[in-house]
Structures are given as C-alpha cells and as structure tokens.
Amino acid sequence: MSVNAWIVVGDQPTVGNLVTVARTLGGQVAAVVAGPRPVAETVAAGGVDRVVWCRAPDDVPAEASASAVADVVAADPPRVVLAGRNPGERVLLGAVAARLRAAVLTGARSVSLDGSDVTVVNAVFGDIADETVSVSGPVALLLDGGAVPAATGSGVPIEEVAVTPLGMKVVETRMAGFDEVDLHAAHRVIGVGRGLKAREDLAMIGELAHAINAEIACSRPVAEGLNWMGKDRYIGSSGARISPQLYFAVGISGQLQHMVGVTGAETIVAINSDPNAAVFGQTDYGLVGDLYQLVPAITAALK
C-alpha cells in the first residue's frame, strides 16, 4: 500500500497533532525520523503505520539528514507531508518539498482530502485573512506538532537507513540555564515586552504570575542581548501561538507579529504607558499607565 501521508520528525517526538491530522486524511501514514533512535521508537509506538529511521553519526544535527529524508519520502511519494514548527523540522520539510516539487502551506486551520484534491483552509498574512486552497499534487504542511503521541497497543517495526550526512557537525553546545516551559498548556500567561526596562524587573512580574498561577512569556526581544528568557517563551508569529484563558500583555505595544500568537486567548488585559499603543485595540481590559505601579498594585489587590 502506498503512503498517503508522511510525517517528518527531527529531534523531538512531539508529533501527536500531526498523527491525528494524517489519520483523518485516511490511507497509510508513515513517519521518517532524523533524530536519536529513542525518538523513532516513540513515534513507532504512536499510531503510525510505518517508521523509517535515518541513522546518522552522533555528532551531526538532524538537518544533516535532510537529503536522506527527502530520498526516503521520494521513494514513496505521498499526497501530504507534515512537519512541526521547529527549526530542524522546517529544514527537513524544505528538503522534502524541494524534492517532490510540493506546494508548501504553513497556516493550515484545517486539511481534508476530497477525491484527488487536498483542500486546506490556510490563514494568511499574519492571520488577517483565510484562504481555502485546493491543491492537485503533493502538499507540504507546517503545523503545530502537538504533544508526544500516546503509545498505542502495537508499535510498528523501525526500518533503519544509514545516512551519508551533509557536511555539518555539532562542535559545541552552550545551555543558558533557562528552565523549559510549555506555554500551550498554561491557562494563564503574562507576556512582557520592551516596556520592561531591566531583567531584574522580571521579579515583579514573577510575583504577579505567582499570585494568579500564570506562566511568564514575552514578545520578540528585538534588542540584541535582551536574552531574558528561553526561546520557548516567545509568543508571536515566529514563536508560540497560545489560547489561554487569561493573557496579560505588560509593556507590549501590540504589533501584529506578537498579537497573532494570542488572538485565541479568552480574556486579554493590557498594561502600557503609551495610550496610542496598538494593543489597546485588541484587549478586553486596558490600563494606560506605568506598569511599575500597576503590576504591583494588581498583585496586592489579589491578596
């Protein structure tokens, strides 16, 4: 049976959503993994019909297997190729899309297969509009990967392929000591922007976060060296897109590139000293003022 959907996996097995979407399209679902073997094992147990693992030397990154991954998929060309929104997966998906000459869509709200055409409702231009697109031929989709797929009863065997990697290797890894977070799982999130002047001020935000049991996130820090949080806390078109119950935008101007990450929030509160900030057009409750006074005041009012 030929493959209908390939899932491209890199270092992390967080592809639960991709498996779900692939399954709804019907037909055979296969996964190709360019990461450590345990990732392949998790995916093999996660509800796919076939797993190919690209075995590469230890000191090469997943990206080095991009050509090999494209070879695997091209040998069994599908209608749809899916990958999660991570830098490594984007490289792998790009190689596959080039090899298949596939159409590439990155804003899919829904995907369906009717007869010979793949139909995608695709959010475009910073999610300001939706286009329903019909594709004849292969489609490569970038989607939220989702969580690690739960283990189903029977796993599938792992087909191993030895890779001749592209000329790249890892020579150093420097960890910044940030603790990791999954913003998607948080019910309440406080986002901070450039209105926050110093890293030390995060302590004040932390007190409010503690009071309402919220995670702290941020808008893209444009200034170099403003490396106050791990990248998994960035919200925006190039970061996480979340739908918490409550989102506080503190010192955030409200640019499209950030707000697209929180339009799904149920309630948005904004605090900004600039009365003309775009954020005030997108909030439920807006407070124009000095965040250094308002944030502690809100923390106090919660007691």
Add this chain to the structure above:
Amino acid sequence: MDFELTDEQQLIREAGREFAETEIAPIAAELIPKLSDLNLMGMPYPEKAGGAGADYVSYVIAIEEISRACASTGIIVSAHTSLATWPVYKFGTEAQHDRYLADMASGRRLGAFALTEPAAGTDAGAGTATAVRSGGEYVLNGTKMFITNAPYAEVYIVFAKTDPAQGTRGMSAFIVEKDTPGFSVGEAEHKLGIRGSSTPPIYFADCHIPADALLGGEGDGFRVAMQTLDGGRIGVSAQALGIAQAALDASVAYAKERVQFGKPIATLQAIQWMIADMATQVDAARLLVYRAASCVDNGRPYSTEGAMAKLFASETATRVADRAIQIHGGYGYTESYPVERNYRDAKITELYEGTSEAQRMVISRSYLR
C-alpha cells in the same frame, strides 16, 4: 513642478526615522558619535571635505525626522552643521580647511556658533566682545550667551569687534578652540524646552588666539554671521517642522482612541476641524521648508525663502503643539504624554537664530526695498 521626493530623499527620511526610533537617548550629547558614524553631522558638505555629499533637501529631511523624536538632538545637528561648519567651509582659508573642515564635516569635532551676548540678541551689531590685535595674536574679551553645543564643542566660531568704532563693520569672526587659556564655559542654562541641548554662556578673559584664527577678513564678521544665519534658519525651520509633525501625529492617534460620549473624539467636528487646520499648516510649513532647501540646492538666493520658512514653521510648531494639548485635554498637560514636551520645545524655534521679528525684518526688506 515636481513635489515628490527622490528615492534618496525617501531613504534618507527612513534612515533618519530608524535612527530616531532606535537611538534617541536621554542624553542627546551622547549620541554625537553615532550621528557622526552615520554622517548625519555634516550631511551637505562634499565627501572630499568629509561630509556625506547630500543635497540640502535630504539634510533638512534628516533634521526633521530627528527632531520629530527629539528636538534637542535636532538642534545639536543643525547648529553644528549649519552654524559652525558652514562658515569654516565658506570663508575658511586653505589652512583652516586643512585644520578643521574634515573633522567638522564628519562630526568628529563638534562645533558651536557664538554671536549672541547678554545685551546683543536681535541687535547683534551691538555686541561688545572685543578682539584686539597684539603682535601675531588677537586678545579676546567678552561674554557670549546661549551657546548651543558648549561645552561639548571643540571648535567655536566667535564674533568680536576688532574695531568697535565701526559698529557692525568693525566685527570680525574667529575660530577658537576649546581649552584655549582665557576661554571658559559657564553654568548650564535652565530652559523651558530643548533641555537636552546644552546652551551655557561662554567667557573670554584675555584669551590669546593666533592671528590666523581670523575667519574671513577683519570687518567681515557681521556679514559672515548674517550669511551663516541665513542657512541656519533653514535647519531650525526643519526642527520646527519635526516638532509640529510629532504633535500632529500624537493628536491624530489620541483622537482615534479617546472615547467620550460613547465615541472616539475623532468623530466630533470640533476635533476634526482642529486636525484639518493643524495638518494643513504643517503641510504648508513643509512646503516652505523644502522650498528653501531646494533654493540652496539650485544655487538660488535663499535668504528671504529661509526667513519665510523659519517664520512660518516656528509659529506653526507652537500653534500645532498648543492645539495638540487642547485635543489631549487634561492628559496633554501631564508628562505621560509627549505633547507637553512638543509645546515646551516648540517655543524656542520662534526665538533663536533670529526671532520671528527678525525674520519679518528680512522678509519685509526684500519686498519694500
């Protein structure tokens, strides 16, 4: 008649805005190295003289964009470029060019212009500072007031009387360097606005300078000063334009967001008409400012045109800033909003580099000769 900007002028405007948005800092003087790096401190001078070789319209657009974010930074650039560097460029000897021009046109050495005295403002000819010839030197004595860029400036264009009996015809111009014995800088002036621009008095007490510090000939000083101010006032008109535009932009944004009686105040005719008048005046000011700059570019006389631009743009700035506070209501009176600073900054543009009255003198003279 083509009123459109060239590609370069548009790109220069965008770069000026990018600089203003990313770099404008609380202490304007700290920006000078960055302004120099981008050749914003001597834009209109030829590249071989150390400048950027830009046309005057581009220069004026850069001042406008910088002033829109910070009027103090705008005047630092304008005073340096138009008041201090220009007389060296125009009247300097080859030796003076070699010694000063590349450094000033590139912004490496900051300049200042010292004409005004405690008892000589609009009546600049009444200055009492003296320069007495003594062998191979001049000895300077006197006090100058409101000197923009002192004490950061290294090169000062100083006007003093070599022949007091001759009145304005006895005035001469000199290039005086910082740290010359006998030259000291007084205490900072506390002003209503442009607080980021340092304008202390400077004092000359038996300050000996070499004879070759003379800029132009003896007795040429008043003419040097007046011609320099002809160009300087175009820079100030650009500063005023930037201030006015900032106040207008803030008012438009505020009017759309401020809700009273259940609707944004932008829906009220009173506010709409205020905005219409402000926008028209700012646009008219812009046309006058760019026209004056265009005269410089085309080698045409620009004294009257510059005076018209300065007169109109400065009065527009104060008027528009006043209306801006009115539109903002009580909030406009507080430091939380930018318009109170626009209001305080705007007023100086009606006063320095020739008061509005002095501009009217220049304009009427050209019509009633």
Add this chain to the structure above:
Amino acid sequence: MRIVIAYKWTCDPEEATVRPDGTVDWSRAKPGISTYDPVATELARRLAEEAGAELIGVTVGAKGVGAPLASKAALGRGLDRVVIVEDDSLAEAGRSELAAVLAGVIRHIGEVDLVITGDSSVDVAAKMVPTVLAGELGWPAVAEVTAVTGQAGKLRVERAIPGGVQVLEITGPAVLAASADAAVPRVPGMKELLAAAKKPVELLDLAALTVPAPGAVMTVTSRSRPDRKARKGQLLDTADPAAAAAELVAALRGAGVL
C-alpha cells in the same frame, strides 16, 4: 567569499485591511524591505568585515521588486550589487516556486559560498523559503542562526536551540536563516544611501533561468475574513493605580476569569 543575501520587497500586513469578502486591501500599504532582512544583512556584513566577502543581494517577485527605490534600499545597507528577477507570473507564486527561482538565480551567479535570509518575510511569515531553497540547491540549511563566523568552506554557525545555543561547523556552501533577534541592524549611513544609486543592478529574465516546473498546482477557491473574537475594549481609569487594580481584579473575578 561570495555571500548572497536573499531579501524581499513587500508590504507589512499591519497596514493592510481585510474586506468583508475576505480579500486583502493593500492600497494603503507602502512596500519596503521585509522587516527581518536587515538582520540577515547585518550578520552577512559582520562576516564580510571579518573574512572579506562580496555581498550580493538577490530578490525575486512580481513587477516592482526591482524598482530603483527597492534596489537602493537594499544596496544602501552595504550590499555590493543586486541581482533581481521581476516577473508578474510570480505575483501569486507559492513558497516552493519562489525558492526554485531563487535557486536558479544563485546557480546563475555561481560560486556562492553562503546564502543568508531573514527569519521569515513580514507578510507571509512562512519560514520555509530558505529551507526549500536549500533543498533545491542540495545544500545544508540551518534556521534560527544567531551568528556566523569563519570563511568559505569552513563556516562556524551559532544557532538557538531550546534552552541555549549550539555551534555547528559547516563545510561547503550553506543556506542560513537568521533568527529575528540575532542582531540589531546598523542604521544605514548617509554616504551609503547616496552611493547606492551607483552600484550595479542586474535584472534577469525569468525565462532564461532553468527553473523546474512545480509538482503541484494551488488554486484559491474562496476567501474569508476570520471571525476575530470581539474584545470588550474597556479602558480602566488609572489615575489611582490601587483603585485601577481593584477594579480590574473585580472585573476579572466577576467574569469568572480569576
């Protein structure tokens, strides 16, 4: 070393409005260099300052991307020359089509050691063009790049990973997508902007490039404006921070959010 910076001349969706029928009105938007492309240019300039390199800007798209203003804007940021494909058939091109044309241009330029792009374009924000381009060229690709040093054939690339930074060594040419916060681009200097008009601009004919045919055809069958969640838009009086805080907490509790 020969470095290609692939840039885009386009409009910011912030300035666009969506009509009720779902079509996008770009008439009030002014095109410019895509927001994150100057970050890529900055990384390229730093590498060129260290190792010596020719900086070549490349862009492809519909008519207008090669307008003098666009080229000068790109050249004014320190590029030595630009190579452009302007063809209206690219107006509705998808990511893979654009990547294929870019690959054709890079092959035409020849002996390219490195291609740097921005993180994504300000309007489409797909983050895929650089990776598909690498696939077309058969070169290694890395995204979220924060720094690049070294020389042709031995590049040292720093890229962000969850929780830190990883350093890679890449032999041979590569495509790098700069992280949007990798650097604050330097403001173009006045001399650079004025010199831009004198730098070479090469316009290539799309028909003259070898670009393989797409393997899939995309047709937009309908458009709509997504239902934006209606927001209350309530502005609280903040004259007294404590009172404002109390009012907010009461409102959030009343709404069942807290």
